[in-house]
Amino acid sequence: MNPYHIFKYVPLSVLQILARFVAWIIIKIPSLSIMRTISTNMALVAPTLSDIQKKSLTKDIVYHQCLTSIESIKSWAMPPKWSIAQICDVHDKDILLEGLASPNGMLAIVPHLGTWEMMNAWLNQFGSPTIMYKPVKGDLTNDFVLKGRARLNATLVPTDGSGVKAIFKTLKQGGFSIVLPDHVPDPSGGVVVPFFGINTLTSTLASKLASKTKCALVGLSCIRRDDGRGFDIYCYKLDDPALYDRNAETAAYALNQAMQRMIEDECSHYMWGYRRFKHVPTLGNPYNAEKSELAAFVQANHASITADAYKNTHHINN
Numbered sequence: 001m002n003p004y005h006i007f008k009y010v011p012l013s014v015l016q017i018l019a020r021f022v023a024w025i026i027i028k029i030p031s032l033s034i035m036r037t038i039s040t041n042m043a044l045v046a047p048t049l050s051d052i053q054k055k056s057l058t059k060d061i062v063y064h065q066c067l068t069s070i071e072s073i074k075s076w077a078m079p080p081k082w083s084i085a086q087i088c089d090v091h092d093k094d095i096l097l098e099g100l101a102s103p104n105g106m107l108a109i110v111p112h113l114g115t116w117e118m119m120n121a122w123l124n125q126f127g128s129p130t131i132m133y134k135p136v137k138g139d140l141t142n143d144f145v146l147k148g149r150a151r152l153n154a155t156l157v158p159t160d161g162s163g164v165k166a167i168f169k170t171l172k173q174g175g176f177s178i179v180l181p182d183h184v185p186d187p188s189g190g191v192v193v194p195f196f197g198i199n200t201l202t203s204t205l206a207s208k209l210a211s212k213t214k215c216a217l218v219g220l221s222c223i224r225r226d227d228g229r230g231f232d233i234y235c236y237k238l239d240d241p242a243l244y245d246r247n248a249e250t251a252a253y254a255l256n257q258a259m260q261r262m263i264e265d266e267c268s269h270y271m272w273g274y275r276r277f278k279h280v281p282t283l284g285n286p287y288n289a290e291k292s293e294l295a296a297f298v299q300a301n302h303a304s305i306t307a308d309a310y311k312n313t314h315h316i317n318n
Contacts, residue, residue: 004140023067026066042057076117076149096126105216107178107216109255113266120149121152181259197305203252210244234262
């Protein structure tokens with residue numbers, strides 16, 4: 001038996017206590033990779049926060065990321081109906097239903113925000129989505145995750161050209177797919193556009209699918225309730241015409257802006273432990289940069305953004 005199946009028998013409340021304990025330990029060791037990654041991300045995207053504010057936000061981020069990890073494992077171990085039962089409220093559900101009714105299909109835009117794996121089972125009630133699946137490291141882990149997702153109605157396709165064609169076909173037939181568009185792509189599959197004010201390599205997959213099919217775009221997030229008992233799903237209508245632009249940079253930038261607005265609603269629930277900014281043209285890989293080099297880049301970038309904002313405001317006022 002796969003050792004991960006033990007999670008099926010341990011209550012979620014107990015697993016959450018364990019996750020909080022692990023998070024407490026992680027916070028005590030700033031030299032850990034996840035702590036250094038979060039620290040770098042905070043320096044990049046939140047340069048105006050004080051050190052005290054960043055420390056507090058980092059603590060919340062670590063807690064939420066540990067909880068999301070353990071909750072995802074629990075959802076893979078349990079039957080879909082268990083995960084569905086964890087969903088308490090769905091905010092603006094009419095946006096999702098409208099998207100699903102689109103004759104051009106629907107693409108669910110799901111950034112690494114909250115416990116998205118818990119939402120998968122709930123979303124699969126509305127049909128059989130086509131979803132890309134990239135094998136995870138370790139045979140036991142991959143077998144566990146794959147079987148967990150195979151219990152859903154979804155059709156899993158590889159993260160290559162054949163998978164893209166399968167999603168395209170699904171949308172053309174009026175079906176729906178789910179994309180996590182904030183992965184760091186291969187250079188051939190991305191463009192450099194701002195995300196939280198940082199010019200970085202960004203995937204163009206969702207933008208190209210939207211441009212070619214004119215499918216409905218709906219943002220989704222699954223956020224843990226403050227008391228830790230259940231989750232709420234939030235639906236966002238993504239209807240900016242720029243999202244469908246044929247120009248890859250224009251569309252990718254619009255999608256980054258849409259995701260940023262979603263993330264800003266629940267910033268501490270985003271997976272800031274992920275190295276999203278590995279490819280920054282004027283800096284390289286910030287996670288390998290010297291502190292002085294990173295600080296200089298952040299200062300110059302923030303000054304540039306501030307100057308641009310002033311110019312735009314001055315232009316509007318005149």
